Amino acid sequence: MTVRENNLHVYNSLTRSREKFEPLRPPHVGMYVCGPTVYGDAHLGHAKSYISFDVILRYLRHLGYEVRYVQNITDVGHLTDDADEGEDKVEKRARAERVHPMQVAEEFTRRYFEDMDRLNVLRPDISPRASGHIIEQIELVKRLLAGGHAYESGGSVYFDVASWPKYGKLSGRSVEEMQAGARVEVSAEKRHPADFALWKRAEPGHIMQWPSPWGMGYPGWHLECSAMSMKYLGESFDIHGGGLENQFPHHEDEIAQAEAATGKPFVKYWLHNNMVTVNGQKMGKSLGNFITLRDAFEKWDPMVIRMFILQSHYRSPLDFSDQALAAAKTGYESLVRMAEGIKKGLLPVQEDRRTPEAYETGSRMIEKIRRDFYEAMDDDFNTARALAQIFSLQGAAHIIRRLAEKSHDLLPLFWDTFKAMAGVLGLSLGKEESAGSKEGVTPALVHILIHLRNDARAAKDFAQADAIRKRLDEIGILLEDTPEGTKWRFK
Numbered sequence: 001m002t003v004r005e006n007n008l009h010v011y012n013s014l015t016r017s018r019e020k021f022e023p024l025r026p027p028h029v030g031m032y033v034c035g036p037t038v039y040g041d042a043h044l045g046h047a048k049s050y051i052s053f054d055v056i057l058r059y060l061r062h063l064g065y066e067v068r069y070v071q072n073i074t075d076v077g078h079l080t081d082d083a084d085e086g087e088d089k090v091e092k093r094a095r096a097e098r099v100h101p102m103q104v105a106e107e108f109t110r111r112y113f114e115d116m117d118r119l120n121v122l123r124p125d126i127s128p129r130a131s132g133h134i135i136e137q138i139e140l141v142k143r144l145l146a147g148g149h150a151y152e153s154g155g156s157v158y159f160d161v162a163s164w165p166k167y168g169k170l171s172g173r174s175v176e177e178m179q180a181g182a183r184v185e186v187s188a189e190k191r192h193p194a195d196f197a198l199w200k201r202a203e204p205g206h207i208m209q210w211p212s213p214w215g216m217g218y219p220g221w222h223l224e225c226s227a228m229s230m231k232y233l234g235e236s237f238d239i240h241g242g243g244l245e246n247q248f249p250h251h252e253d254e255i256a257q258a259e260a261a262t263g264k265p266f267v268k269y270w271l272h273n274n275m276v277t278v279n280g281q282k283m284g285k286s287l288g289n290f291i292t293l294r295d296a297f298e299k300w301d302p303m304v305i306r307m308f309i310l311q312s313h314y315r316s317p318l319d320f321s322d323q324a325l326a327a328a329k330t331g332y333e334s335l336v337r338m339a340e341g342i343k344k345g346l347l348p349v350q351e352d353r354r355t356p357e358a359y360e361t362g363s364r365m366i367e368k369i370r371r372d373f374y375e376a377m378d379d380d381f382n383t384a385r386a387l388a389q390i391f392s393l394q395g396a397a398h399i400i401r402r403l404a405e406k407s408h409d410l411l412p413l414f415w416d417t418f419k420a421m422a423g424v425l426g427l428s429l430g431k432e433e434s435a436g437s438k439e440g441v442t443p444a445l446v447h448i449l450i451h452l453r454n455d456a457r458a459a460k461d462f463a464q465a466d467a468i469r470k471r472l473d474e475i476g477i478l479l480e481d482t483p484e485g486t487k488w489r490f491k
């Protein structure tokens with residue numbers, strides 16, 4: 001497959017500018033997105049993040065890029081405190097529930113994927129677990145020690161920010177500022193307050209621990225992303241995504257670890273998504289306005305939530321409210337209704353009619369909307385504008401339908417354009433797309449059944465004829481007896 005000519009520009013957090021998207025090794029694109037720490041259910045903030053990167057993935061693939069998409073699962077090493085103190089989040093939950101930490105990780109990994117499936121988020125090509133890559137992480141620590149960018153202290157190993165002058169280039173912070181801003185008491189083991197743990201000594205009672213050259217311990221949270229992204233995407237790759245709140249220290253530390261070890265640029269484009277607020281307030285467990293996806297699904301169709309999220313740009317914050325969701329629901333339902341109407345118009349193909357003028361008018365209309373859609377997506381994945389084009393197409397549907405009476409090939413063109421656009425945004429519209437009820441139905445077999453039914457009727461076996469009609473109806477096929485014979489269509 002060749003890459004479609006495009007004018008894609010992305011906003012790169014690293015250079016703080018909009019840049020033309022030019023992957024390192026086209027048509028290949030390596031993309032890494034920080035995945036969840038699996039100690040609780042995914043919430044609306046996760047939905048915004050992973051839907052945003054799902055659309056980016058879908059659009060890149062739509063353009064013809066061969067994307068390898070890696071998203072990690074953090075099952076060890078993510079502490080409750082950013083400054084390398086506090087408890088491991090997964091272990092904390094395991095202790096509360098009196099189960100093994102890996103049980104917590106396994107349960108919430110499964111639940112995470114279930115939630116993402118419902119939101120129509122494509123699964124990553126590789127979902128590496130931190131606990132499954134201890135060897136790679138220890139190797140990276142060894143490289144940093146050998147290069148003089150890390151030091152051991154009391155069984156833990158820290159990254160030495162003073163050894164890496166570029167530290168702070170992503171977040172734009174200086175090491176001096178970090179020192180002044182250090183809000184927690186700095187561990188006596190650290191030479192500098194901004195130094196961060198690569199490897200932590202396991203305290204007594206810590207369950208998830210491994211042998212290392214520095215004694216029993218576990219990896220620091222930031223380390224897994226550098227080690228696993230480079231393992232699967234190479235030492236330099238194209239896109240690294242994640243939430244804005246992780247730009248510092250997490251992503252800053254990822255860059256330092258990778259580049260200090262390899263001497264090569266780590267990531268070409270850093271993309272960051274903004275957060276979800278609830279009724280204008282930051283969402284947080286302590287604020288009591290924390291909405292898990294499971295709770296949200298009770299009230300709203302996952303596709304409505306997806307549509308709502310797509311209504312804003314990924315770099316903008318998004319305010320969740322029942323009103324906003326109700327509006328998204330109305331919009332989504334109108335698209336589903338239109339899609340159903342068009343599909344009905346598509347199916348009974350009788351004689352072919354084609355009036356060139358009607359085709360010309362209709363196809364020009366569709367083409368203009370299609371171009372505007374690509375322009376929106378090329379503009380740093382502007383889903384809000386792209387979605388507006390889907391509604392423009394919906395607005396044009398009645399005109400297209402009228403023109404299609406004179407030119408039958410307009411409806412298939414309209415439908416293909418509509419499906420492609422909805423597909424890029426990952427919007428599933430109606431049963432056919434999700435359940436695939438049309439799949440497995442072969443028209444030739446339906447015709448055989450229609451003949452058998454006609455034979456039964458001719459033999460006055462009406463019970464048998466009715467049974468055939470009923471069974472077809474049950475699998476979504478409607479028979480219509482017309483003067484020209486029996487016709488069939490999907491319900």
Ligand SMILES: [Zn+2]
Binds near residue numbers: 033034035225242250
């Ligand atoms: Zn990460």
